[in-house]
Amino acid sequence: MLFQERQVFIRRWWPLLLAPAIVIATLWWLLPANPNQAGWSAAVAGVIVVLSIGLLLTLRLETRLDAAGVHYRLFPLQLTWRSRPWTELAAAYVRSYDPLGEYGGWGLKGSQSNRALNISGDQGLQLELRDGSRLLLGTQRPAEITQVLEQLGVPGPSTVPTN
Numbered sequence: 001m002l003f004q005e006r007q008v009f010i011r012r013w014w015p016l017l018l019a020p021a022i023v024i025a026t027l028w029w030l031l032p033a034n035p036n037q038a039g040w041s042a043a044v045a046g047v048i049v050v051l052s053i054g055l056l057l058t059l060r061l062e063t064r065l066d067a068a069g070v071h072y073r074l075f076p077l078q079l080t081w082r083s084r085p086w087t088e089l090a091a092a093y094v095r096s097y098d099p100l101g102e103y104g105g106w107g108l109k110g111s112q113s114n115r116a117l118n119i120s121g122d123q124g125l126q127l128e129l130r131d132g133s134r135l136l137l138g139t140q141r142p143a144e145i146t147q148v149l150e151q152l153g154v155p156g157p158s159t160v161p162t163n
Contacts, residue, residue, distance in 0.1 A: 001066050003148045005141055007119040009059040009106075021049065059107075061119045063137050065148050070127060072137050074108050074117045084127055084135070091128040092149055093156045094142040098122065106138075126157075 026046075055076070062081075064071040069085035070092070086092075103109035103116040110116045118124060118138030125145050127135040139145055149156070 001064055002151065003063070003065040003141075003145060005061075005063045005139060005145075007061045007138065007140060009056055009119050022053070059119070061117055061138060063125070063139065065145065065152075067152070070125070070137070072117060077108055084129070086152070086154060088129055088131075089127055089154065090130050091126075091155045091157055093126055094139065094146050094149075095124060095126050095157075096122050097124055097126075097136060099138075103136075110136075128157075 058076050060075050062073050062075060069083055069088070071081050071083045073079070073081050097103075097116075099106055099116075099118060099122060103118070106118050106120060108115075108117055113133040115134070116124070116136040116138070118136065121138060121140055123140070123142040124136040124138045125142075127137070129135065
């Protein structure tokens with residue numbers, strides 16, 4: 001393994017943002033507006049809050065580069081690893097991007113021909129596939145990826161034909 005990165009979605013300060021939502025949802029569940037109701041809506045809201053928090057706590061982007069290619073997954077949305085062998089790539093390079101402007105935010109975004117998997121930040125490993133599609137994998141370690149790409153002799157953006 002030449003490069004391995006694991007990014008998590010939750011930051012240390014996020015519990016400060018989540019705490020009010022948890023308190024409000026708990027109070028709404030325990031103190032319904034109409035005590036005569038069974039509280040199904042509160043139970044559903046509680047389950048949604050718990051599942052959302054669980055997703056945020058477990059969401060992570062894992063990226064690996066080795067002699068065979070690029071391997072990635074956005075767990076738990078992608079349980080199995082996806083791989084792109086170097087032979088499928090026309091170019092691979094690190095670039096800055098606008099997560100909101102280009103892809104509509106963070107997570108698993110885009111279309112089949114232009115997809116992004118990102119957790120945070122504005123740096124990514126851009127993969128230009130020979131079939132014309134593109135895949136961007138967010139990174140917090142752009143210099144290390146660039147070094148590995150150079151070490152492997154992977155073609156950069158200057159080899160990609162302009163449209």
